[in-house]
Structure formats: structure tokens, C-alpha cells
Amino acid sequence: MSTDRLVRVEIDDSALPPPTPEMEQERRVAIFDLLEDNSLALPGRAGNAAPTGPYALQLAVRDRRLVFDLSSELGEKVAEFHLSMGPFRQVVKDYFQICQSYFDAVKRLPPAQIEAIDMARRGIHNEGARTLQERLEGKAEIDIDTSRRLFTLLCALVSD
Numbered sequence: 001m002s003t004d005r006l007v008r009v010e011i012d013d014s015a016l017p018p019p020t021p022e023m024e025q026e027r028r029v030a031i032f033d034l035l036e037d038n039s040l041a042l043p044g045r046a047g048n049a050a051p052t053g054p055y056a057l058q059l060a061v062r063d064r065r066l067v068f069d070l071s072s073e074l075g076e077k078v079a080e081f082h083l084s085m086g087p088f089r090q091v092v093k094d095y096f097q098i099c100q101s102y103f104d105a106v107k108r109l110p111p112a113q114i115e116a117i118d119m120a121r122r123g124i125h126n127e128g129a130r131t132l133q134e135r136l137e138g139k140a141e142i143d144i145d146t147s148r149r150l151f152t153l154l155c156a157l158v159s160d
Contacts, residue, residue, distance in 0.1 A: 003053040004041040004141075007073055009034055011157065012060035026156040034149040041141040042070065042079050051078035061085070061157055068140070081139045085158070088135075091128040092155055098124050125151065 009031045013019065019027065040057075044050040051070075055078065058069040065082040072078055098121045105114045129147040132154070136142060142150065 002039070004039055005054050006035065006038050006040055006057050007054040008056035009153070010056070010058045011153075012058050012067075012069075013157070015060065015062050016157070023156060027153065030149065030153040030156050034146070034153060038146040038149065039141075039143045040146060043138065043141065059153065059157065066154060066157075068136075070140075079139070081136075083135045087131055088128065088154065091124060091131055092158060095121070095124045095128060095155055128155070 011027060011031075040053070040055060042050050042053075042055075051072070054073050056071045056073060056075070058067075058071075060067040060069070062082075064085050066085055066088070068079070068081050068083070069077070070079040098117065102114070102117045102121050105117050109117075125148060126144075128151040129144060132151050133142060133144065133147045136147075
């Protein structure tokens with residue numbers, strides 16, 4: 001099994017409002033999905049070799065920044081980086097809105113319209129995942145599926 005992966009994901013939500021039971025469930029599902037299948041590699045820096053995985057991730061939102069705190073499986077810190085939430089604000093807002101439209105549609109619209117809304121939802125989700133990959137460039141290498149799962153977790157962390 002590859003060492004370029006996450007084996008543990010924790011949320012530091014001490015700086016956030018308490019999650020609702022629904023949001024807590026979304027977080028658990030997002031973490032489960034992420035741990036089931038992911039790929040994350042850290043590049044070497046300043047002539048030093050890349051830290052080897054597998055990795056434990058603590059994810060937090062602090063001072064309007066998304067904080068990735070990575071350690072080795074044994075707890076030794078290997079990297080920390082902060083991403084501005086600004087580039088994610090619109091796509092997260094759009095994603096929440098389309099999800100609400102989808103949940104409303106499921107109750108009252110025919111399958112063809114539900115499918116169209118779901119396709120739009122997936123498109124916005126992919127846009128968020130691509131944004132996350134771009135923002136992590138040079139800090140961590142992740143595949144699109146890992147990025148999608150991390151974007152889901154990001155959305156489960158924030159509420160607009």
C-alpha cells in the first residue's frame with residue numbers, strides 16, 4: 001500500500017460554532033470516505049527530501065484560513081500550511097445553494113429535473129475540488145478524488 005496517503009483525519013473545530021447533529025454526521029461521512037481512498041504526497045523543500053507518509057491530518061479553520069496540519073503516523077509534525085478561504089467562498093456558497101435545490105427537488109420534481117440539478121451539483125463540487133488542488137499546488141499533491149473528498153469536508157466545516 002502506498003505511503004502517499006492519509007491514515008487519520010481529525011477536525012479542530014475549537015474556533016468554530018458547535019456543529020449541528022446533521023453537520024457532525026456530514027463530517028463523519030466525509031472523513032470515512034476520505035480515509036477509504038485518498039492520495040496525498042508532500043514535495044521536498046529547500047533541497048530536503050519529501051517527508052514520508054502515511055500522514056495524519058488535522059484540519060481547522062482559523063482566522064478565515066483553512067489550516068492543514070500534517071504529521072507522521074507516529075505524531076511527528078511534517079508540514080503545516082494555511083489557505084485563504086477567499087477563493088472558496090463563492091464555490092462553497094454555490095454548492096450549499098445547489099444542494100438545497102437538490103433536496104427540495106427530490107421532494108417534488110420529476111426524475112429528469114432532479115438529475116439535471118444533480119449534474120449541476122456535481123459540476124460545482126468538481127469546481128471546488130479543482131480550486132482546492134490549485135491552492136495546494138507546491139504544498140501537497142492530491143488526486144482529483146482526494147480533492148473532491150477534502151472539498152466535501154471543507155464544506156462540512158463551514159456554514160455560510
